[in-house]
Every structure is written in structure tokens, then in C-alpha cells.
Amino acid sequence: MNVRRLLDRESVLAPLLLLPVVLYVVLFIGFPFVMSFVYSISNVTVGNPDFRVTGLGNFREILADKVFQKSLLNTFIFTFVSVGLVLVFAHALAEILIRDFRGKWLVRFLIMLPWTAPIALGSIGFLWFLDSLFSPLDWLLRAVGLLGKPGALFGPMSNLYWFGRPDLAMAAVIGVHVWRLLPLATVILIAGLNSIPKEITEAAQMDGAGYFRRLFQINLPLLFPVIGVSILFATFFTFTDMTVVWVLTKGGPPPHSTQVLASLAFLKGIQGGDLAQGAAVALFFFPVLAGIAAIVLRLVKKAVVI
């Protein structure tokens, strides 16, 4: 049979097996991307899908918009602080978890838990945990005398008001995001650390290299391809994410203290009804993320070649 023969040929079977992925990318990533571009140069609104092309006016307006400028800055702060903290904590955890100790499975299980919980649910948990009235964290601080009385370290007010103060609100969204990304980054780094040949580490130890020398001159350079992928993944994930921000603060406290590009795109495009401006905001992800991807992948390639 011709079909049988065809399927036995690698040159036919391979593209056929790849076809679902290609279709997925075209339909669910390519098509929305093209639509975003078309919308961004139009006057489309949520209530009126008929639109006309208006040129680059949306981009000009957005660039001049103070809320956009603040959201862009917030996005970079949110992304780079989160990714930095994730890398540090994930490396520390991975270093601990590659060693043998009693109860290791329990620690691993607990660390993986945040990854198994849906993020919206996890964020709602933190919403309660950091509640302005009933926060158990505030209660603990009050109980140990660090909050709620004159001269207390965190102030005389009864609560910290996590979502009412810009600095604390930003700290809260970054903290929850780090909590969410940490398990995967840890697992990736554990795999990376396990792949480093033990002979190299042992030889360095015999030559008298201490922990930090081994860390910066052996482990990190050898781990760089793995860390690079982790950075890329965490950056993409954070830069485009709005779940944590939306559930915890909705971009507040005012004025837009934790607004990021993803939440601003939703605020303008869906809540405000201006789909065109929402699409224009969302399109700003593309050049930034493409640039970051190009730099990181280039560095990773260089590290692998070395």
C-alpha cells in the first residue's frame, strides 16, 4: 500500500508527527499575535468588532501615557526582582536537596506543593494571609510586640496594610510570584547539579578550593546552560503574567503602584472596552521578550560551545 510505504519513510513521518505542534502554534499563538497587531493599529472596541485601521496612533498615545510608563517600570521591577530571587533561592534549595538527609522526601514534597496548586487559588490564599484586618502574619507580629504599639519596629498601627501601601503591595506580589516559580526552578537546578561530573568537584576540593570558589568557578559556569533556560522561562512567565497582580491588588494601591503591562492591557482592553489600546499595550511584550530570548540563548550557546 502506498500510504503504508509513505508512513515508513522518516521524511514523511517526522513532519506528520510535528504537524500537531505546528498547528497548535499557528492557531493559538500565531493567529492571536497577528490579531493583536491588527487590533493595535485599529479603533476596535469590545462592543464593536467592526473596525477601521487608524495607524500608529494607539502606540503614540500609550507611549505618552503616564500610567503606561509606570506599568512598564513596574513590569521590569516585578520581573527582574522575582527572577533574581527565584535563582538565588532555587540554587540554595537545590544545593540542600542534592544532599542526603533524614526527611528529604518530605522537604521535596513541601517545596513542590506550590507548583501543584492552581495559581489563582494560591493567590487567594495569600490574599487572606495578608488581609488588612485578619492577616495572621500581622497577628504574629503584634503578638511578639513588633507591631501595633508605640515604638514597635513595624509601626504603631494595628496592621501593616499590605495591599494599601505601595512598597508592601509590590513586595507581596513579588513574594507570591517567587513562591510560585521556586519549585520548578529548583527541580531544573537539581537536574543541572546532578549532571556535573563528581570528579571535577572532587578534584577541586583536593586542590583546596573552598565552597564559594567551587560555586563561582565550577558549578555556576557548568550550570549556565541550565540556569540560562531557567532565566528565560522565569522571565517570560513573569513578564507576561497578570494572575498574581490581578488577584492580589488589581494593579493598586492607587496610583497604579503594582500595575504591570499584562494587567494594564486587560484593564484598558477588556475592562475599559478599548480593545485596540489593550492590544497595543500587550504588543510591547514582543520586542522586549524577543530581545531577552536572543541574548540569553546566545549566551547559553556560547557557554555550551566553551
Add this chain to the structure above:
Amino acid sequence: MKKYLSRREFIRNAGIGAAGLALGPSLLNDAFAQKPGRRTLRILQWSHFVPRYDKWFDPYAKKWGEEHNVDVIVDHIGLADLRSTFASEVVAGKGHDIVEFIDPPSDFEPSVLDLADINREAEKKFGKQAPFAKRSSYNPHTKKYYGFCHGWTIDPGNYRKSLWEKIGKPEGPSTWEDLITYGSRIKSELGVQLGIGMSQELDTNMAERGLLWSFDTSIQDANERLILDNKRTVDAVKFMTELYRKSMTPEVFGWTAASNNQLLIAGRASYILNSISAYRSAQKDVPEIAKDVYFTPAMKGPKGSGLACEHVIYVSVIPKFATKNADLAKRFLLDLCSNYDRAMWESELYGSPAFFNTPVRSGDRGYPAVKGAKTLRDIHNAWFTADPFALPGEAKGKLLPLKDAEKWSTNVGHPGPANPAECEIFSTYVLPNMFARVARGQQSAEDSVKQAAAECGKIFEKWRSQGLIGKK
């Protein structure tokens, strides 16, 4: 049993799976298609704040369907998902036949049917509609009824009488100035703050609009011209800053729709601006707090004006793609109006009618009959004089100040209509940010008002160019 799949088997099975996935939606589509000979009416609305209302509404809609040989399907979704769900239905060109919003959906005007006919019919049958209900469903520029408004919710002040008694004001605040004078004393002497949101959320939007109106200013005038940047707005912003500094805590910047209820029930608010739902929650959870909660109408400003924003306005739309079922949808909405006594009762007086002169139907209405009541106005007056949901031993007449609430309530966009620009300004929280920038000391009141007015100006221009707002 065979352990491995051959390549051919893999391809064949994958093909079957892919076909299943491809056919799935169309099979589901068929499952939801109308049965031959019997039509289906699909309704989308929010999950009501008072769960009891939904428990009444769903069987009511089903029964209505049985009486009209129609299958009625009611889908409830979270308030936050209403706009995005309807937006995707508009793009898809299919979905529900009636979508009920709780804020004016004026930006959807191009995608919904003109409901002038049922609005006229309703006024013939049920009498004059509350003016702000019309301004929340009618575009005077295009002369189109993009929605049908059947009800709304009062947004009074809720205060703790025992606290206000202690500082010599047992009747609660009647002016905004009272909030500073007495609210600050309650905070400093009794340690209980005021709870008026200054955050990016609904209640803040309403409270701050009420403040502007009471200071005789607004975003637009009656002819949809932007007038925000004026001295009265600056005065209102300065007032709010003083109110925050003297009577509140940073908590109000992290305010959510639930914060009013939480703070009142926890006994940590001397005054909140909210519908009676917070009080109803307290009746169930903390009766001793509920017994201490009393109500005030809209507070007056420096020149005696006093208006509050409706807390919720129920506006139903019929999308253009549902033209086939428009007759059914319109009949359903009109019949809902004539059953609004039940809607009021089942929402525990959370909802009020847009047509107060609707005649009350005879027979057993599912609540203790109100003697001599001929219209919804009679029932409303009776229930707000003696709250049928009051706790045993609770003071009489607590809801009396809300009896004529339609006189001091108005719509988003007052004194003009709730046009798409006003709604976008509402949904993107331009006013809460204007007030907060000053309260946080980041900007002067003058500069913050100018910035907000510039933002509003762009929004107005955009919707003007779409032809949904009148010319300057």
C-alpha cells in the same frame, strides 16, 4: 496483549483522537442546539450578592419557560467575568439571548438591539421609569435604547449609632463635613476609623462620584461636555485628602468590594458607604453589630447638594446575534418587571424597581401580603417603614431614611447619560487615582485634577470619534 504500538497504529489512533477533538465542539454545539418545535432562551447574569435571589430567580425563569413552551437556561457567572464573557460572545456571534449587566453597558451599543419598543411598552404598563435608569440604558446622541433597566440598588451611608452617640451625633452624619468633624473624633477618641474606599474598585468609584456631585462638580455636564478640571473638583480632592488623614488608615488604599462588609462586621468602622448588604450580612453573622447599624441618605456638600451613585443598576441587553429570540427575550424582561415585588423580596430589599408604579399582582406572592398595596411604590414604602427582615428586638424604622432614595440617587455620568466615556473612566479607575495621588502626597490637588481631566479628555475624544457621544 501487545506491548507496543506500531507507527501505523500510532498514526491511526492519533488520527481518531484528533478527529474526536475536532468534532467535539460541533457535537457539543448540537447538544445545545434548540430542540425541534421548542425554542430555548438563554440568560446570562451575575451570581447575585444575595444568594437567595438566584435561588428564586432560576426556578422562576424555568417556570416562565414552561408557561411559554420555552426552555429557559440561566447561567450565572462572577461579576468580574461578565464583560469579558459578553465581549467574546459578540466576537463569536453567538451566545446568550439576554445578558444582564450591573453597570451600564453603553460601549456595547453597536452590538445590541435597540430596545425602544419594550422601554416604551414598559412605561405604558408600569408608569414612569426612574430618570437615572433611563440615563443608564439610553443614548440621547444616537437615540438608541441599548438596554432595558429594570432595577437598581440604593447606596446609603451605614453608621454605628453607639459610636456616633458617644460624640454627640446620634443621628449620624448628614454632611460630608460631619465626617471630618465627628469621624475624626471617633477615630482619635474611640479608635474606630471611617471606611470609605480610595482604591481601584467599585465602591470607591461610587463614593468619590458622590463626593464630586455633592461639591457641585462632575466629570461631564448634561450635554456630555468634559468639565472635570474646575475649582470645585480641586476642593473635593482636598477635602478627601483631609478626610483620609484625619479619619482613615492606609487600609482604604487596598479596599476591595468586600472590605465594607468586613470592616463593619468586625466592628472596626464607624461609617461605610454601601448598600444594605453589609447590614444584612451582619444580621446573620454578628447580630449585635447589626442592631447598632443605622442608615443615612446621601450626604450634603458645602452648598447643600447631596447625591449618591446607584450601587448597582440592572441593565439587560439583547445582542444582535440573538435577533431570532428577541421576541421571547423582550416578553421575559417585561414579565420580570411585573414580578418585581418578588425580586425585591427575594433580594431582601437589596434590589429596588426602576418602575415604581408597577401594579402588584394578586394572589399568593410568596411573602406576607401588604395591606392596601396597589403598586410597587406602596410595597416599597411599607417594607422600608417596617423592615420585614429586621431581627427580633431590632429598632423599628431603620430603613426609613432610604424610602425616597430615588430622589437622592443618580447614575454614573450624572448629570449626563452613562455614555461609554463615563463607563471607561469608571472601569479604568481614573477618579480613584486622581484622589489617591493627592492623599498620598505625590501631587498637588490642582495637578492631579489636571492629569485626570487630560486622561478623561482622551477617552471622550475616542468615543466621540466612534459616534457614541454628542459633539462638543
